[in-house]
Amino acid sequence: MSKPIEHDYIGLSEQQLPSMEKSSDKKDGLHLKDTELRLGLPGSESPEREDHDQNVLSLKSFVSGAKRGFSDALDGGGNWVFSGGSGGGTEGLFSPRRGGKNNGGKDLSGSDSGSVLKDGAARKPSVVQEKKPQVAATSSHGNGNIAPASKAQVVGWPPIRSFRKNTMASHPPKNDDGDGNAEAKLGSGCLYVKVSMDGAPYLRKVDLKIYGSYKELSSALEKMFSCFTIGQCGSHGVSGGDGLSESRLIDLLHGSEYVLTYEDKDGDWMLVGDVPWEMFTDSCKRLRIMKSTEAIGLAPRAMEKCKNRT
């Protein structure tokens, strides 16, 4: 994706470029990054965050540095509105980059902000989308209040300096309050956690609250991910085959090919099954179906089985 480079004011888009490349991987739909072995890390940041890294180009100011564009919310009295890339002397120019995909198209409807579109003319904020980047040139001739109509993530907003954004994104703060509410909880009654499987092109989400035991969770996950495993061991190497055959079903709790692990509140990767179910759902932040070969030290049972087989 070369567009951001062309529009880079001074030709210095520093740390934004690597994350742009990352996101173009994502655009292929492969999510290769998500299948990387990442033991011990708190997990990669959400796609939205990466896109933001990409989309906010930090442009250095030009000429003598006497000119200032937008700096932002860190040292040196920069201006918070438009994040700049550098600190100290030269402040970055803000470029509300468009291009890059629409982040989930969340709806900035009135409900959250409480804003009601009192008059007809609503002005859309500059959203991240690939086509027609120009903000809806809707008239605001004396009429409309600025009431953003859609809740898509807005480029370059909130105005956080890119250094801070990158820093926080690569090491997200673990916001654990005292009574143990993991951030996975979106509201009472459901507990959605991400499930990744090594080798699968995308992740899934499951609501842990709807299962009562490890067995139920395991069967559900098997069903969810069976499409990625059928045919992997097949002699003819054709995926899909003729439906699920028993020998292909993975028993995630006791299996030897895959090991089911989870990340707990402290960021550690644990083997599923050791603690009582309720304790598990309280502390589980995300799940990962790991290839046994990767699970050295984590699943001695599995390794035993592997050895026995060969």
Added chain:
Amino acid sequence: MIEEEMNLTELDIQENGIDDKGGSWLSCFPESFTSLEVLNFANLSSDINFDALERLVGRCKSMRVLKLNRSVSLEQLQRLLVNAPQLAELGTGSFSEELTFRQYVELESALSNCQNMHTLYGLWDAKGIYLPALYPVCTHLTFLNLSYAALRSDELAKLLAHCPRLKRLWVLDTVEDKGLEAVGLNCPLLEELRVFPADPFDEEIIHGVTEAGFVAVSFGCPRLHYVLYFCRQMTNAAVATIVQNCPDFTHFRLCIMNPGQPDYITNEPMDEAFGAVVKTCTKLQRLSVSGRLTDLTFEYIGRYAKNLETLSVAFAGSSDWGMQCVMGGCSKLRKLEIRDCPFGNAALLSGLEKYESMRSLWMSACNVTMNGCRLLAREMPRLNVEVMKEDGSDDSQADKVYVYRSIAGPRRDAPPSVLTL
């Protein structure tokens, strides 16, 4: 460079997120080199040669400022501090690894020897349990930057109980309103507060700070004059209370993160909030506005903010009149940056006379057209009027405009996407 500078006193690698290739630069300082007073490599992402660093710090007895990067561990920090008790400003490395009890005690002891320390940064990923090691240093601290440490309210409260002299505090909004209450209770000398969002892009997060935290600080810290506050809800009444408690604001930067959000209790625009700010804070130099704002906000600003030098506006205003009020009223305005506002050519041109006395104007995603920019450029030949167009946008729209005075003429190094009219 290091090899050539024999009398270097300051090596400060600014916050550029530099991706360095290796840590060997530290070894370039020869053993005879002892003059370094400031060493800041907090933003280097890679590991460094710790032995070289330790020796360097040990022999530079005049070193006052040392800002480490994240790769430096707690144990290594202790070793550095033992040899540098004279440090006035310290940026720690990572503050989160497992320590034995003895290591913890040694760290605490090393820190307590730093009697000159008035500024503390870093504290990356700080774990609450190790914060007490800082208590001995806290008594003299005037600037504490916790904006990379996701602390809870109780952790912050305990820490602040030991920081009575604090003048500047930067935190993450993980401390929540309760944490800010502790600020109000413990730091009566506070002059500057910055609260950064830990999760700025996640709209489903229900944590963070609200108007209550800001109000609590204002009651306890009457000397507050600089604030940067990221929040998800605010009310007009709260802001009015805040500026009543703290009338001396010089820098008021409020970011309600949801664009165009009104007072969440009354559902009205936030006009009266900023009206209160400009009416009460006569010394105001810098203002950043947010939330749902009509032209009334800008009428207030134009009428009252007579000392205003920098103004940042986003997703605000109703018509050209708003910007015209500012251009007409703020006589000391130097820097104006606007995005996503309904200001068009009339607004742009209302500042015709003014731009030469200003540092710069930035307008993006507004209603300014190419013709308007051309007219401005024609009328004011000593201004550089630069337009940056977005791909695929209407030919007549001036997507981004940057205007500044120049006696050197148009710049010659502009990339092709920048047109100087």
